[in-house]
Amino acid sequence: MSLLGIIPARGGSQRIKNKNIVEFFGKPIIAYSLDAMREAGIYDEIHVSTDTERIRDVVTGLGHDVPFLRAEFHGDKDRLFDVARWVLKTFLDRGASFEDVGIVMSCSPLIDGGDLREGYQHFLEHGRRPLFAVAEYPAPPQQALLLGGDGSGIRPERPDCFQLRSQDLPHAVFDTGAFYFFSADDVLNADLYQFEDSIGFPIGREKATDINTPEDLEFARVLFAGRNALRKAAE
Helix, strand or coil: CCEEEEEECCCCCCCCCCHHHCEECCEECHHHHHHHHHHHCCCCEEEEECCCHHHHHHHHHCCCCCCCCCCCCCCCCCCHHHHHHHHHHHHHHCCCCCCEEEEECCCCCCCCHHHHHHHHHHHHHCCCCCEEEEEECCCCHHHCEEECCCCCCEEECCHHHHCCCHHHCCCCEEEEEEEEEEEHHHHHHCCHHHCCCCEEEECCHHHCCCCCCHHHHHHHHHHHHHHHHHHHHHC
16 A cells, blocks of 8 residues: 655644744754654655645755745645645645555644554554544543633533443544544545545553643643653653
């Protein structure tokens, strides 16, 4: 199988300035996704899809070529899988074809090459169905509480579930936003947001931080530092 790896990395992030290249323990955060993909050894091509020369220059400085900039889908409301479709079509127009597509998010410093290798193997073993990296909720989502308009009052979102035992509720996971695998045919032709025939690949919650806010970034730093401290203590 030939596998195209895509790291979406548009400019213009609002909640964290320059989020895709923000400093993270001495390196631009996107470097960790690139390192994990290289370590995985499963990608025939790794492409950072960006619309800015600044991000391209940072990626080039990390030793990775960016052959073209994204000509469409610059906004924060553009959908991830539409970006993947555009990138794949651009490669096809340039004479390069792939059987599968793997997306790794630029702010995923907690995953490693082993996660990606195992995820892709899971994808192949399950008939190349759309794969999402998922993790368990820390508490049952069916028992979520909603804050009132003044930010203090609370009420159950699902009153019918709130008094049930957690072990009696359906097992739920969430999309971690870390990585995905799809067949090229699905990227080109399917509506991947309908989750038809999709599968989940569980990863640990310690790797499942989706970085969108400064608080998310600080939490990821705490997890990263703690993991490294544990590894050093075990040596």
